[in-house]
Amino acid sequence: MISCRVALCAESVVKDADTNSVSVFNIFEEMVPSGFPFALPKMNCVFFTEFQGEQGQIVPALLRITWGETELFKRPIQIDFRENFTSRLIFHFHGMPIQGPGTVRVALIHEDQDIGGWSFEIREPQQPETKTQEP
Secondary structure (H helix, E strand, O other): OEEEEEEEEEEEEEEOOOOOOEEEEEEOOEEOOOOOOEEEOOEEEEEEEEEOOOOOEEEEEEEEEEEOOEEEEEEEEEEEEOOOOEEEEEEEEOOEEEOOOEEEEEEEEEOOEEEEEEEEEEOOOOOOOOOOOOO
């Protein structure tokens, strides 16, 4: 069985090669673009997963990104538990197209079950305020 302890998306995720620590910058919670359609210039997703079973397995899963009911991305992945019962997964995306307001969800799927993910809202653009000056 696989479980997901941490799942999130941010502008930047960095894994330090010396300490094996992960740093996350500018976590996505809500976005208000200047207009639609727009492309998310940079999106990085991190998942910390745990495996309960016999060590030494590579487990198939699926990475899926949706915007509302629309599937934006879906790819099979392999989660490597050969050396540990935990695994860190980091994914980098550039230019993810968003057509309008709604909820974006990035999820790990194992055996047709959503085992963990991160959701954030895309809001309607704000209309700029217009001020008139009296002569």
